[in-house]
Amino acid sequence: MVPVASVDFTSQLLQYFANGVAKGSTYALMAVGYTLVYGVLQLINFAHAEVYMLGSHFAYYQAKWGGYLPDEPGAKPESVPILLVGTFIAVAMLACAAVGMLIERVAYRPLRNAGRLAPLITAIGVSLFLQYGGQVVFGTEPKLFPTFVETEVFEIGSVKIPNTNLLIVVTTFVLMLGLTLFVSKTRPGAAMRACSHDMRTAKLMGINVNATISLTFAIGSALAAVAGVLVAMDQPAITPLMGVRIGLKAFVAAVVGGIGSIPGAALGGLVLGVSESVVGGLWDTNYAEAVAFVFLIVVLLLKPSGLLGKATREKV
Amino acid sequence: MSDPILELADVNVYYGAIHALKGVSLTVRQGEVVTLIGANGAGKTTTLATVCGLMRPRSGTVHYGGEDIGRVATHQLVARGLVMAPEGRGIFPALTVEENLRLGAYARRDKAGIEKDLQHGFEIFPRLAERRRQRGGTLSGGEQQMLAIARALMSQPKLLLLDEPSLGLAPLIVQTIFETIDNVNKEGVTILLVEQNARIALKHSHRAYVIESGEISIEGESAALLDDPRVKAAYLGEG
Ligand SMILES: Nc1ncnc2c1ncn2[C@@H]1O[C@H](COP(=O)(O)OP(=O)(O)OP(=O)(O)O)[C@@H](O)[C@H]1O
Numbered sequence: 171m172v173p174v175a176s177v178d179f180t181s182q183l184l185q186y187f188a189n190g191v192a193k194g195s196t197y198a199l200m201a202v203g204y205t206l207v208y209g210v211l212q213l214i215n216f217a218h219a220e221v222y223m224l225g226s227h228f229a230y231y232q233a234k235w236g237g238y239l240p241d242e243p244g245a246k247p248e249s250v251p252i253l254l255v256g257t258f259i260a261v262a263m264l265a266c267a268a269v270g271m272l273i274e275r276v277a278y279r280p281l282r283n284a285g286r287l288a289p290l291i292t293a294i295g296v297s298l299f300l301q302y303g304g305q306v307v308f309g310t311e312p313k314l315f316p317t318f319v320e321t322e323v324f325e326i327g328s329v330k331i332p333n334t335n336l337l338i339v340v341t342t343f344v345l346m347l348g349l350t351l352f353v354s355k356t357r358p359g360a361a362m363r364a365c366s367h368d369m370r371t372a373k374l375m376g377i378n379v380n381a382t383i384s385l386t387f388a389i390g391s392a393l394a395a396v397a398g399v400l401v402a403m404d405q406p407a408i409t410p411l412m413g414v415r416i417g418l419k420a421f422v423a424a425v426v427g428g429i430g431s432i433p434g435a436a437l438g439g440l441v442l443g444v445s446e447s448v449v450g451g452l453w454d455t456n457y458a459e460a461v462a463f464v465f466l467i468v469v470l471l472l473k474p475s476g477l478l479g480k481a482t483r484e485k486v
Numbered sequence: 487m488s489d490p491i492l493e494l495a496d497v498n499v500y501y502g503a504i505h506a507l508k509g510v511s512l513t514v515r516q517g518e519v520v521t522l523i524g525a526n527g528a529g530k531t532t533t534l535a536t537v538c539g540l541m542r543p544r545s546g547t548v549h550y551g552g553e554d555i556g557r558v559a560t561h562q563l564v565a566r567g568l569v570m571a572p573e574g575r576g577i578f579p580a581l582t583v584e585e586n587l588r589l590g591a592y593a594r595r596d597k598a599g600i601e602k603d604l605q606h607g608f609e610i611f612p613r614l615a616e617r618r619r620q621r622g623g624t625l626s627g628g629e630q631q632m633l634a635i636a637r638a639l640m641s642q643p644k645l646l647l648l649d650e651p652s653l654g655l656a657p658l659i660v661q662t663i664f665e666t667i668d669n670v671n672k673e674g675v676t677i678l679l680v681e682q683n684a685r686i687a688l689k690h691s692h693r694a695y696v697i698e699s700g701e702i703s704i705e706g707e708s709a710a711l712l713d714d715p716r717v718k719a720a721y722l723g724e725g
Pocket residue numbers: 501504506524525526527528529530531532533573682
């Protein structure tokens with residue numbers, strides 16, 4: 171994120187706002203993963219944060235094995251050709267989609283009829299397993315993420331916008347739009363909506379519920395992989411625990427926006443990112459983190475179903 | 487006599503420790519309307535759920551079209567024409583009438599056929615046509631039942647399972663629903679109908695089974711059961 175040098179209050183505010191939009195976009199991209207799974211299974215998939223972590227690591231190792239890491243500390247890393255960047259991201263998305271489906275298959279599906287508490291505890295278990303498994307496999311030292319794009323800073327008036335932030339915002343916008351169209355216009359999208367309304371009736375419509383749930387995990391996980399890579403491009407130190415904070419905030423964003431709602435996840439992410447950035451910039455970064463939770467409490471007090479969430483209707 | 491389309495043989499189903507179906511055997515033949523009547527909690531819904539694969543028998547077999555379907559998933563059965571309109575109708579309240587109907591055709595790929603059946607559904611139930619953009623949850627109980635039946639027809643059923651289509655409806659609407667059931671049957675759809683309203687169910691079916699605490703207690707021609715003193719006493723409020 172860009173530090174603010176200017177003293178003028180308005181331009182400071184605009185700068186923090188712009189930074190916040192980028193940050194909020196990454197929250198949004200993660201929040202849809204929580205929201206999609208919750209919509210279908212009423213499960214909070216805590217392991218989603220670790221899928222994000224794996225996304226950036228998958229991209230990192232591809233770059234490493236492709237020879238795009240600096241040979242010695244301090245050396246300027248070679249920047250990766252843009253086509254290869256696309257390939258790395260696509261492979262990371264596919265790998266994360268596979269991991270997401272595997273998690274569902276192994277950890278959640280056997281507990282599908284076991285009430286809500288057991289899968290929740292299992293989700294926490296999977297999350298911890300991946301955090302500590304990640305530390306064993308990847309090591310605990312932060313890794314310097316390779317240069318996927320050379321940093322460039324655009325200036326609009328007094329507001330500085332790095333190209334990475336622009337990329338984050340544009341990518342998120344395109345993906346969210348694509349997801350919305352997918353869910354509302356396609357056959358598998360209709361199956362996802364039907365499952366989120368009523369899984370038993372969905373079966374009676376001829377919908378393969380297991381396949382639809384797998385698809386839901388695959389989509390959420392692929393988006394988490396993109397978020398993992400985008401954030402690593404902006405803040406290039408990755409660790410096996412990097413998912414913890416963003417995961418928590420994205421979850422809060424999903425709840426604030428109205429869990430189960432895709433536009434809600436987008437809105438929740440942006441609201442959280444912007445307020446965190448503005449509060450952190452104008453006031454104190456220590457309070458910035460608390461903002462998320464203040465928001466959570468206030469929104470839930472005023473509108474328990476979240477900003478765009480629908481109040482659950484009793485079935486007749 | 488035509489071939490059986492559905493055969494349950496000595497089916498036992500449990501909910502945990504609760505023994506819900508105790509050796510149920512029943513047969514539905516091609517082209518028939520068969521009704522299953524019984525009191526609250528007798529096991530009617532459980533029987534239908536077992537037929538369409540939502541419940542699995544602990545022992546006994548279910549054959550559909552001559553094939554053992556004990557391990558076939560519900561969505562695959564729908565694709566093969568075994569379709570249920572569930573108790574409580576199972577309307578998606580947040581989706582429009584038309585979206586609900588189109589979900590009924592989920593397993594189908596024939597675009598033209600789907601449009602044709604959609605129009606056919608609107609012809610059968612003109613009230614649904616007027617409300618095609620209205621959300622399912624805002625329909626009246628009778629309209630929801632019409633939607634549930636129309637939606638099931640969108641799946642091109644060979645065997646249609648109906649769970650208490652008269653539940654909670656005014657007599658006039660019940661009459662309309664049962665006339666539709668007759669017509670659907672005349673169009674070639676075999677029907678297994680679960681009802682608590684024994685009188686109307688027996689009038690609109692060929693054969694009937696009575697289920698009591700998970701066991702079939704009486705079976706026979708529907709016309710004969712209307713005169714059966716046991717049925718009269720227990721289910722028709724006579725004698
Ligand atoms: N999910 C369940 N868990 C435990 N027991 C169940 C469950 N569903 C049904 N039962 C029990 O199984 C028995 C049969 O229930 P079922 O729903 O098949 O009855 P029904 O004949 O359809 O009744 P109704 O006319 O009230 O719909 C009942 O004793 C019921 O309590």
